[in-house]
Amino acid sequence: MAIIPILNEDTAVLWQRINEKVEEPRSQRRIILIIVCVALLLDNMLYMVIVPIIPDYLRDIGAWTTHLEGADIEYRNVSNKFVPFRVGGITVYEGEDTAVGMLFASKAFVQLFINPFSGHIIDRIGYDIPMMIGLTIMFISTAVFACGQSYGILFLARSLQGVGSAFADTSGLAMIADRFTEEQERQKALGIALAFISFGSLVAPPFGGTLYQIAGKEVPFIILSLVCLLDAIMLKFVMRPVRQQMKESGVERPTGTPIHTLLMDPYIACCAGALVMANVSLAFLEPTISLWMENTMPDIEEWQMGLIWLPAFFPHVLGVYTTIKLADKYPRYMWMIAAVGLAIEGVCSFMVPFAESFWFLILPISGICFGIALVDTSLLPTLGYLVDVRYVSVYGSIYAIADISYSLAYAIGPIIAGGIVETIGFFTLNICIGISNLCYVPVLSLLRNIYDYKPFEGENILMTEQPNKRLFQPPDNSYKQQTQQQKTNSIVNQNISSGFVDNNQTQQLTASSAQQHKSYTIAEDPWGDGGAAKRNPFLAGGEANTRSDTMCSNGYVNQSQ
Incomplete structure (x- = not known):
């Protein structure tokens, strides 16, 4: 066989070593976590990378009808004729704000409607195939973004990304919950995934804006599409032995709980509502804060408006780390951590309109992101725990609900936030956000009793490990009932075979057994x-x-x- 020059290893030996590593359960879980984190990173980078690119690009290609406002008319002598010229003024792009807002929100709207179907499909066929579908669609949508040269094509690509995200995000979170069954490990794994989500959202605007200025619109999307393709290939390689092991072990996939049944559960509904409220502040501030900074801070520069969210990445990671550490010591008080995070968001929302400089504004923005990290990191594992103890441990629908919560906030934010600011002002918008967050804090006390039951550690019935047989054994009383029923049926069959049936005796035996x-x-x-x-x-x-x-x-x- 061929020898790899740098590694000085035979390709067959190296390939065998890689396969053994992939089939080892602990390494397999780590690789799956990496794949999911990369998928979530890509999805959120694709969501935010268009912010500095698309508005400027649409203006360059002449997508909008324009007119001048506030221009002075000046007559100039041209060939002995006085011709009027417009001097100064501001170019107004008609319908730009609404159209760009619809473009940004289309992904969340499509994702909102696709999530119930993706959750049901994931429950039926598993996690790897839907995630492969999601990554493939995201690759196609990113390629269309790179090649699109009209508003309609870009709108189609953005909507297509919502379809891919509905499959990739939901199946990724569900895959983490399924592979990491022990509570502390699941908390840590989901916290790492949330850190990648935050990093993707915050690093994408400077990443996209820099490459757009240097190399044009196509380059950032081509890079992201190639990473998406590599992630899909890696997923295919890792999940092949998993499916083979499931087939050999004969483990049957249990039927998941329908999403409408989960939504009717008061505990799950409480968690979903908290996720919506936690992300409302971010969803409403992102499309409005740049214009507010420009109007209220005369010395503000363009780079400051573009980087206002980047410093908040570090408080977000700190919030994830803090929640994981607190979960190790106080696992029964995750609801309280979420309540504290929501309260911090509410207080920081009150502080935003009082900021008079870029550096002071960083403080409330960082506080909001810190609170979001507390809420998300505490409630996402809680959703998986609720499914474990109250329903079947199949996680497609429950994390579809979580994705719906995020999508609901980001679907309405870009569309109505601007209208709210024009109607009641940016100050009143933040006051309303803060009050709504604080009003929801007492609702989280509903979750204080959910840890009265604790699942056994190490249970896994969907992937490579065998299901816990104790879960499928009937209770002692049920077993005795089945034994008594078998004796009753035996007596009845003997009576029938002997040519007579005593109905009274049969009824007495059956009644006694029941x-x-x-x-x-x-x-x-x-x-x-x-x-x-x-x-x-x-x-x-x-x-x-x-x-x-x-x-x-x-x-x-x-x-x-």
Whole structure:
């Protein structure tokens, strides 16, 4: 076989070593985390990289009708004739603000409507294929952005990106939740993913603006499309042995909970609402703060308006790190960490309109991003935990709900934020954002009792590891009921074979079996409380905790004992 010059290794030996590394579970999880983080980084870079590029590009290609405002008319002598000329004035691009706002928001709108379908598909067929679909669509949309030369083509590319994001983002977060089943590891993995999301959103504008000025519109999109293609190839390479192992082990994919059922759960609805409120501040400030800075800060420079969000990356990472550390020590108080983060956002929103300089404005912006990190890092693992203890451990629909929450905030932000500022002013907008955030803080107290039940560590029923058999064993009472029912059927069959049937005897045996061994199956009684939690989900942490035994029928430990 051929020898690789630099490594001085035989290609066959190197390939075998790589395959062994990929098939090793711990390395496999790390590689999957890298793939997901790169996908989330790309998606958010694509979301924000157009901010400094597209408005200027659309003006250059003459996409808008223009007219001058405030120009003076000056008559000049041309060939013994006085001809009027317009001097000075401001060029107005008609309909630019609305059209650009629609272009920016189209991705979030499409993603908002596609997410329910992508979540259902992920629950049915797994995580790797939908993520491959998402990366492929994102690659195509990025290539169209590079080649597009009209507003319609760019709008199509932006909408297509929303379809790809609905698959890639949801399946990526769900894949992390499925592979990292232990709470602390899941918290850390999702925190790393959130850091990549933040980094992509904040570094994309200077990245795109610099390359646009140096090399033109096409270069930043071509670079991002190539990285997207490499990420898809890496995903295909890693997930091939995973599917092979699932096929050999004979593990069947369980049926996930429908998304509408999850949305009706009060705990999940509370988390989704908090994610919306946490991202409203960012979604409403991003399209309006640059114009406000230009109008209120006379000494502001262009580079300062473009980089106002970049320093906030460090507080965001600090918020992720802080939440992970606090989760290790106080895992039952994640709801309180989210409440503190939402309160910090509200207070910082009040401070934004009072900033009189670029350097002072960095403080409330950093505080907002720090609060968002606290909310996201605490509630994303909480959503996975709620599915683990209250439903089936299939994560497509639950993280589709999380993606819907983000998309809802960013869909309405670019469209209505400008209108709100024109109507009630930038100061009132921030006051409303701050009040809404603070008003939602008490709602998070609803989550304080969700950790009464704790799943076993190391459970995984969708990937390479075998499912925990205890989860699929019937309770003792159910087993006794099945044994008694088999005895009853045996007696009835003997009577039939002997030529006579005593209906009274059969009815007595059947009634006795049902009365003495009355119980619920796992599907009917997942909480082990005689169906109380099924009748009322709030009793899952209340009435169920009064049981004397410490082990429920579905394999979860009651920590309240």
